Amino acid sequence: MKKADIPLIINGRRIDGRLPEEIREVKMSVGEILNADGSARVSFGKTEAIVAVYGPRALFPKFLQESDVGLVRVTYSMSPFSVDERKNPAPDRRSIEISKVTKEALSAAIFIEDFPKAVVDIYENIVQADGSTRVTAINAASIALASAGIPMKDLVAACSVGKVGDILIVDLNGKEDNYSEADMAIAMMPSKGLITLLQMDGRLTKEEILQLLKKAEEVCKKIYELQRKTLLEKFKVEED
Amino acid sequence: MEEFVKEYLNQGKRIDGRGFKDYRQIEIKHSIVSKAEGSAFVNLGGTKVIAGVKLDIGEPFPDSPNEGILIVNAEFTPLSSPEIEPGPPGEEAIELARIVDRVIRESEAIELEKLFIENGKVWIVYIDLAVFDIRGNLTDASVLAAVKALLHTQIPKIENEKIVRGEFVSKLPVVYKPVSVTIGKYNGNLFVDLNKEEEEIINAKLVVGVRDDDKICTIQKQGIGTFSLKDVENVLDLAIEKSKELRRLL
Numbered sequence: 001m002k003k004a005d006i007p008l009i010i011n012g013r014r015i016d017g018r019l020p021e022e023i024r025e026v027k028m029s030v031g032e033i034l035n036a037d038g039s040a041r042v043s044f045g046k047t048e049a050i051v052a053v054y055g056p057r058a059l060f061p062k063f064l065q066e067s068d069v070g071l072v073r074v075t076y077s078m079s080p081f082s083v084d085e086r087k088n089p090a091p092d093r094r095s096i097e098i099s100k101v102t103k104e105a106l107s108a109a110i111f112i113e114d115f116p117k118a119v120v121d122i123y124e125n126i127v128q129a130d131g132s133t134r135v136t137a138i139n140a141a142s143i144a145l146a147s148a149g150i151p152m153k154d155l156v157a158a159c160s161v162g163k164v165g166d167i168l169i170v171d172l173n174g175k176e177d178n179y180s181e182a183d184m185a186i187a188m189m190p191s192k193g194l195i196t197l198l199q200m201d202g203r204l205t206k207e208e209i210l211q212l213l214k215k216a217e218e219v220c221k222k223i224y225e226l227q228r229k230t231l232l233e234k235f236k237v238e239e240d
Numbered sequence: 241m242e243e244f245v246k247e248y249l250n251q252g253k254r255i256d257g258r259g260f261k262d263y264r265q266i267e268i269k270h271s272i273v274s275k276a277e278g279s280a281f282v283n284l285g286g287t288k289v290i291a292g293v294k295l296d297i298g299e300p301f302p303d304s305p306n307e308g309i310l311i312v313n314a315e316f317t318p319l320s321s322p323e324i325e326p327g328p329p330g331e332e333a334i335e336l337a338r339i340v341d342r343v344i345r346e347s348e349a350i351e352l353e354k355l356f357i358e359n360g361k362v363w364i365v366y367i368d369l370a371v372f373d374i375r376g377n378l379t380d381a382s383v384l385a386a387v388k389a390l391l392h393t394q395i396p397k398i399e400n401e402k403i404v405r406g407e408f409v410s411k412l413p414v415v416y417k418p419v420s421v422t423i424g425k426y427n428g429n430l431f432v433d434l435n436k437e438e439e440e441i442i443n444a445k446l447v448v449g450v451r452d453d454d455k456i457c458t459i460q461k462q463g464i465g466t467f468s469l470k471d472v473e474n475v476l477d478l479a480i481e482k483s484k485e486l487r488r489l490l
Binding site: 200 | 334342347348456460463464473480
């Protein structure tokens with residue numbers, strides 16, 4: 001296991017000064033990308049994602065069309081300048097995997113049967129990465145989908161949780177992401193209590209996982225409220 | 241076929257007559273490719289996969305200069321299923337390789353720090369998975385093949401800074417036998433080892449990597465279905481229980 005050059009927790013405080021169960025400052029906005037049917041920008045501390053939604057729109061080539069349900073496609077990408085060492089902009093294996101699990105996590109909440117033969121394209125871009133990028137992008141994608149008017153069962157809220165030393169933490173930053181004993185990404189439909197994305201790496205007991213899931217559920221509920229607030233504010237202003 | 245499988249699952253039965261918690265028959269052979277430093281073949285109820293391990297000398301990663309490197313790759317060749325077309329690995333093959341990688345890496349099964357050769361030189365452990373017949377539950381079959389191959393991998397001799405293929409100095413330091421247990425949820429019931437027909441119906445799966453000490457080293461949800469927190473708890477219990485059975489085969 002890789003070891004961090006500095007301890008990740010000193011006197012109960014994390015390297016960015018947070019308590020174990022404290023999330024970073026969250027900012028959310030929708031509607032910035034004028035060309036898109038829906039869009040959102042979400043940041044957790046230094047991690048920032050911009051997401052655009054296009055569709056439902058016609059799907060070509062035609063053999064990709066499904067007669068009874070619509071298709072959801074997700075492309076997750078990181079800007080070359082988003083990380084310390086420039087990232088090659090071509091899709092790597094990590095991005096392809098994240099795109100796949102994100103597609104599944106969001107599809108779970110979308111009434112795909114409402115747009116047969118069509119496609120909803122979701123493009124996620126990480127502008128700056130400091131840990132928890134996939135969940136930040138999911139939080140943005142969820143409100144971008146809602147603002148595009150895509151019929152959904154619930155918003156999807158997501159967060160990361162993990163373990164540093166013996167301490168369970170929420171909303172991992174980049175250092176914690178790299179050097180934690182374990183990390184877990186979760187997306188859920190908070191009003192239904194249903195998990196739509198779950199990925200874990202590291203070494204955890206079953207009990208630790210269950211504790212982390214409970215913490216994650218609390219955080220997702222907080223994020224859900226912020227997502228709702230962001231959408232309500234946006235569409236209230238436009239009505240006036 | 242779909243309706244038929246659903247009807248069975250709804251009645252709490254499986255089309256091949258198994259119980260919910262039963263794996264299909266598993267055949268495991270090792271050292272089947274003499275050119276490779278380690279290899280294994282797994283046939284899990286018709287799903288067939290070969291894992292081959294090759295060792296090379298390479299440069300370590302800058303953030304872990306004293307550790308060997310693990311690289312896992314999976315190829316689905318068109319001979320394995322009518323749905324696979326030739327070309328670079330698709331998202332399913334990439335996901336499979338990354339899950340197998342994480343089960344092995346996160347369990348710390350290989351003592352990578354023992355693969356240091358000299359400054360700037362370490363062993364690179366390549367695990368390549370060749371998939372020959374996709375009949376359901378490829379993930380668990382692939383992890384079994386990869387770990388079995390690692391357990392029988394030998395480190396070659398180095399002479400004049402070159403690898404002498406076919407002559408070995410020691411065994412690869414493997415200290416755990418992690419396995420994956422993939423569990424599907426349908427109508428509130430949990431099923432292990434989904435066959436091909438069940439995989440087409442069941443859209444909520446959790447892959448759980450379990451180490452010898454019952455620690456969970458990987459979880460990956462697959463499909464557009466959902467799990468409650470209680471479901472996850474039940475899945476973890478079942479995964480730990482079944483992991484012991486799989487590990488005995490290694």
